[in-house]
Amino acid sequence: MFRANSAARCPTDTDTGTEALTRPCILCGKCLDTCPLFIATDREELSPRGKSMVMRQGLEQKSLQPVSQQSLLDASAARKLLGLCLGCGRCAKVCPQGRNLPELLRKVRADHPGWQSWLWRTWIRRARQLWPFLGRCAGLLPKNIAHGSIEALRTLSRPPQVTGAFRRIARTVEFPRNAVLFPGCTARFVRPWWINNAQKMLGLTGSQLDRCLDWHCCGFTVAQAGLPQLSTEMQSHNVAVWREQGRPILVTLCVTCTAALRGYADSSSPFQSEEERSAWKSAVQPLSALLDCENYRSVGQEAIVYHRPCHVSDPDSDAEFLRNVLAYRLVDQPGRNCCGMGGMMQLSAPQLSRSVASHYWEAMTDQESGIVATGCSGCILQLAATAPQSTAVAHWLELLTE
Structure with a gap:
């Protein structure tokens, strides 16, 4: 040693x-x-x-x-x-x-850079076309083909897997008018019901939150892949869109997007002044931090395990919202195990990525829940592709019922 x-x-x-x-x-x-x-x-x-x-x-x-x-x-x-x-x-x-x-x-x-960086660049930049198409193609393959990469692609076309665990109460919801949604790539291209549920939770369907602006990827995953120039381009574009909209509050659905967007403030290129840099950092707000728990009622009795993503910030607003609404039926994930997503590792070493996921599920054997909920897009795709058949994985937004 x-x-x-x-x-x-x-x-x-x-x-x-x-x-x-x-x-x-x-x-x-x-x-x-x-x-x-x-x-x-x-x-x-x-x-x-x-x-x-x-x-x-x-x-x-x-x-x-x-x-x-x-x-x-x-x-x-x-x-x-x-x-x-x-x-x-x-x-x-x-x-x-x-x-x-x-x-x-x-x-x-x-x-x-190697071929993995080039492929990851294409995967992210062409997400609108590639993700739905490849997800549908993988879904057409026989179920007995359980290769890791095929199962991962299947998750891109998978419909909602859970029933509602809480209901929004019909009452007036006070929410800032100067707000726009930054849904992230997964919600935009393969999970549009996350956006619909976010609008329902806020009671703002038909307002400006109903619009998906021309956002680029938050840039987190391309930075991880060693593509700093592309990451800088995405940052500059997203800040420009925000500026054009009058510098509104940015409501995020994915904790990794939240971390990435707030991280823009550590870069010098996208902002025109220090005041604008500070305004940006204050503008990025996760949806769960803006919700009033009293506007929701817990339904059903099934326990739900909450998966805490690696890149979530403290305090964890997603966990706090779910804990307040679901009360005793929310079970914290044991040991804060990583899902094994790893971005580029999905290309360079998918077997190692799945080994980490297997270790995650082994630690979950004592949990009696059939639902694992989280607020990270990458974690959801990884866990859904590796979960036991008896377990459903969902964004906590999917727990909403009408």
Whole structure:
């Protein structure tokens, strides 16, 4: 076991992001207790510490060549290994050096793009055409074809899987008039009923929330794939749309979209002034944070497990809303296990992604619920593709009944 360097400097509130990124790994191993990929596989080379050792062999200098003939990893193997990251960011939260390994890996992918980056770019930019089409094609295949990628595509055309767990009470709902919906790619292209239910919950059907503006992807997943230029283009476009609409409140349905949109404020390119940057960050609001729990009534008796996504912020407004409405029938997910979505890992190592998902479901065996609800689009698609037949996976918006 490696020992931590007691003289290593711990990060402080005054550290800059660049300093934290370049600070060396001290091989303390704290990341091993939090990395879902290592926990599910028990393979050290897949852990953040293992990847840091690879980067120590020369990748931090943007070189994919081994530093010596004694190196155990050639360039191809190193590139593949560094692409095996779920991007959950849990290691960054516990690192005493303040290192953000997922961010480092994104920079490596940006400097050394491969076919996976090109394919992921196409997958996201052509989502409107590709997702519904491929989902329908996969749905036509025989059910006994249970290959992981086929099952993942089937989820793109899957209709709602759950019955309502709460009902909106017919009463006046006060909601800001200067608001528009940022539904995210999944809701726009393969889950339009999320948008319909959001409108019903707010009692605003026919208002400006009924419009889907010409948003681009939030950019989170393309940044993970090492496509910074495309991510910047998406940021600039979305900020321009928001500006044209009079800088309204942006109501989000996906926690990953929420995190990505708020993260725009850390970039310098999309904004015309510091005041606009601050206004943007305040404008991004998850739907659940704007809802009054007293306007909803719990129905039925079935318990529901809540899956807390990796990229959700604290406080978790989705969990708070469901807990207040569903009361004792909401069961918190045990151990905050990762679903294994991992974005680019769906291309580079789908079997590892499913291994993490299998570990997730094994931890759920003691739960007596047939419904897992969450607020992350990626988590929903991943969990729906890997769930036992007796379990339905849904966005919490789908729990609404008329």
